[in-house]
Amino acid sequence: MRTMWLGLICQRTFGESSHFKRKKMMHWTELKKEELERQFSPSLWSHRMSADDVIKAHVKALKEGTERARGLAQTLLNVPYGEGDGEKLDVYIPSTNSLDVPLVIYLHGGYWQFLSKEESGFMAVPLVDKGVVVVAVGYDIAPKGNMDLMVSQVRRSVVSVVQQYSHISGLYLCGHSAGAHLAAMVLSTDWSEYSITPQIKGAFLVSGIYDLLPILSTYVNEPLKMTEEVAVRNSPSKLVPQLKLSSSSCHVVVAVAENDSPEFRKQSEEYYKTLEASGLDVTFEDVANTDHFSIIEQLVDGEYHLTKLLLKMMGKS
Numbered sequence: 100m101r102t103m104w105l106g107l108i109c110q111r112t113f114g115e116s117s118h119f120k121r122k123k124m125m126h127w128t129e130l131k132k133e134e135l136e137r138q139f140s141p142s143l144w145s146h147r148m149s150a151d152d153v154i155k156a157h158v159k160a161l162k163e164g165t166e167r168a169r170g171l172a173q174t175l176l177n178v179p180y181g182e183g184d185g186e187k188l189d190v191y192i193p194s195t196n197s198l199d200v201p202l203v204i205y206l207h208g209g210y211w212q213f214l215s216k217e218e219s220g221f222m223a224v225p226l227v228d229k230g231v232v233v234v235a236v237g238y239d240i241a242p243k244g245n246m247d248l249m250v251s252q253v254r255r256s257v258v259s260v261v262q263q264y265s266h267i268s269g270l271y272l273c274g275h276s277a278g279a280h281l282a283a284m285v286l287s288t289d290w291s292e293y294s295i296t297p298q299i300k301g302a303f304l305v306s307g308i309y310d311l312l313p314i315l316s317t318y319v320n321e322p323l324k325m326t327e328e329v330a331v332r333n334s335p336s337k338l339v340p341q342l343k344l345s346s347s348s349c350h351v352v353v354a355v356a357e358n359d360s361p362e363f364r365k366q367s368e369e370y371y372k373t374l375e376a377s378g379l380d381v382t383f384e385d386v387a388n389t390d391h392f393s394i395i396e397q398l399v400d401g402e403y404h405l406t407k408l409l410l411k412m413m414g415k416s
């Protein structure tokens with residue numbers, strides 16, 4: 100009888116809005132290390148294939164898409180945005196006479212320790228076709244780079260792009276997973292320390308992490324070696340007041356995969372709610388039939404829901 104009653108309590112859904120009906124979840128501080136590590140292992144949650152296979156397929160899809168984009172578009176590869184070896188970006192350029200040319204900067208994922216710009220041009224396939232410039236930014240992943248450096252690098256890459264491409268009709272950001280975290284950090288920049296203040300019109304944050312504290316004690320932090328102080332100052336969830344000052348007119352889309360882990364989904368929901376409560380222009384996209392990897396891989400397809408949404412945001416649908 101007692102177990103039945105407990106079961107009923109656990110199955111009740113909580114949340115103020117119809118958007119976020121979910122089962123009552125433990126707070127991450129109450130989870131054992133093993134469970135936290137499972138929650139922050141996106142590959143374990145895919146319904147499509149095994150953990151190893153989903154990562155292999157992910158890298159393959161990104162590489163193939165990037166090769167296709169490099170074949171289709173005019174490119175400027177390895178353009179420096181700073182002095183460092185890793186401070187380079189790739190530009191995918193449409194052939195168009197239009198004066199209305201938006202530019203989207205893509206920040207790749209991979210837990211700040213995998214992937215590079217070499218497999219990050221895939222989304223240019225449908226976008227360049229519609230007259231959008233795509234920039235894939237490289238940054239120094241761990242162990243070479245640390246969190247403060249990566250955040251500084253992506254901020255400087257945005258400044259450099261704005262300086263190079265002052266004639267564009269609008270600047271947009273897109274990031275996946277760790278790249279969504281970096282994109283949110285760009286939105287939360289105090290630009291007074293930089294030579295210019297970029298005007299970012301829209302940001303697409305896909306399956307991101309916005310609070311770094313839960314990963315501090317997990318395997319994710321092994322190469323990153325973040326202290327609590329580093330994690331706090333690089334957590335977008337703690338920088339929403341700065342985002343409101345710097346990016347008040349930016350349209351933010353917080354997208355999450357239906358089959359992301361509950362903790363990943365919670366990160367997106369909570370960040371969305373905080374932005375919304377601050378009066379920002381923000382939308383939540385719960386993308387059906389996707390996992391942590393397919394949610395971004397499918398951007399090679401012009402007919403994919405998120406591709407269409409991104410084009411619409413840039414006025415190019």
Ligand SMILES: N[C@@H](CC(=O)c1ccccc1NC=O)C(=O)O
Nearest residue numbers: 140141142143208209210213276
């Ligand atoms: N241990 C992580 C690995 C991971 O996230 C990952 C690995 C290779 C390339 C990209 C990854 N993640 C997101 O882009 C996982 O379980 O998925």
